[in-house]
Amino acid sequence: MNEIKTRRPRQVDIANLAGVSVSTVSRVLANEPGISESVRRHILKVAAEHGYPVKAVSENVGGGLALIASDSATGGLSVFYESIVEGLRAGAADAGMPFEVRLVREDRTAPEFIGEYMQAAEAEGLFLVGIDPSDTLRTWLETTGTPTVLVNGTDPRLRLDGVSPSNFFGAYEATSRLTKAGHRRILHLTGSHRHTIRERVRGFEAAIAAVPGAEGLLVPLTFQGGASREAHERTVALLAEDPGYTAAFCMNDFIAVGVLEAVTEAGLRVPEDFAIVGFDDLPCAVMTNPRLSTMRVDRAALGREAISLMISRYRDRSAPARHICHAVVPVAGGTVPDRDKL
Structure with missing residues (x-):
């Protein structure tokens, strides 16, 4: 520790102090996507505390709106989706993302309704929780370039980001x-x-x-x-x-x-x-x-992972879609x- 203080710290020093790999430190310092916000903040904090020069990066995180099928959320599966929403809220808070949740009937997930919901919530990104988008909605999302993450869902064409159990x-x-x-x-x-x-x-x-x-x-x-x-x-x-x-x-x-x-x-x-x-x-x-x-x-983990996917999508709108599967134990x-x- 004293040796580090007497010289300019290197990325390997920051990695050792933060308990992560050197490649992870390198990606965070380069502001690359794909790193969870909690890990990113931890590494930047360690780097700042030990005098590593970090470029100031101002990132205004766009708001997110989560739509949940009301039939599922108010029926027998309410406890399942409650945990997912807890993970979404916690992940959004860690990322500094303005975040709202809204229950909707699946017959009101047409583009005209989705656009109204997002405008009212001042949301940039959309989380579809337990909702498989129709072909019409999927086309609208792709055409408008709306950042979208399917939560507890999967896109068979892998055109939309998603996270689900395996x-x-x-x-x-x-x-x-x-x-x-x-x-x-x-x-x-x-x-x-x-x-x-x-x-x-x-x-x-x-x-x-x-x-x-x-x-x-x-x-x-x-x-x-x-x-x-x-x-x-x-x-x-x-x-x-x-x-x-x-x-x-x-x-x-x-x-x-x-x-x-x-x-x-x-x-x-x-x-x-x-x-x-x-x-x-x-x-x-x-x-x-x-x-x-x-x-x-792990339902809460699905929610947190969805926030991480959305942050990555905000940073790179043109990146290929990703689907993340969590192991089922x-x-x-x-x-x-x-x-x-x-």
Whole structure:
């Protein structure tokens, strides 16, 4: 430390003091995009404290508007989106970004409405939270050059930035927990028009295809009258028709709760006779008996990552779009045998 004070510090000194790589220091000092605002500020603070010459960079961060589908945010998935919004707010505060949230019906996500919302919020960038833009809206966003980040969403054409859980690999892992436990006839209860949920279906199908002799059955749900209730009713009917199915991977934990109730009422032991894996690690997962085995989505991290993507987009409007996937982590529970909780 004393040696550094007696000479002009180098980037390697700043890297050591800040606990980051030299390349990260170099990128921050060059004001390059792709570095989180918290890391950027930390490095600049360390550099200033030790006399490293830093060029003053004035950056006025444009405002952001997050639109959330009201059906999702006010329904059973409200707890899921609450955590995402917490991450968005925290990330925006760290970046000094003026930020607003608005609930909208998906039938009011046409360009004329979006433009009005953004103008009223004085927003430069748009976050679509749990909303897949229509072709009309996507064309308008591209034509107007509106900085846009899909949060818990993905653009199949990769023309818009986005962040989401790793839905394909998460579903693959969830299903593999069941096949590794010896199950060969597995249900997948699902249902949605969203690209993210289709990725979970693909992950399920890939995991089934990877195991010789395994058979998977997609069970589409309509979500009329509540996910848990419908899952319960469909599972009762399916097991009455064909009791050969011994496991289920569920699109989310609400559905898994309904399956667990149906299986228990049928007199089957969980996990000995029937195993279940959910998805999202929602609060209800710790309330079941036994505790639900599920897959954890770091929802707050999705929000923070979305802010970082928007900051990068503000800095370079012409950069190729990026999509960031966050790993989905298995959560141990009592609905899959212990030896298979990976």
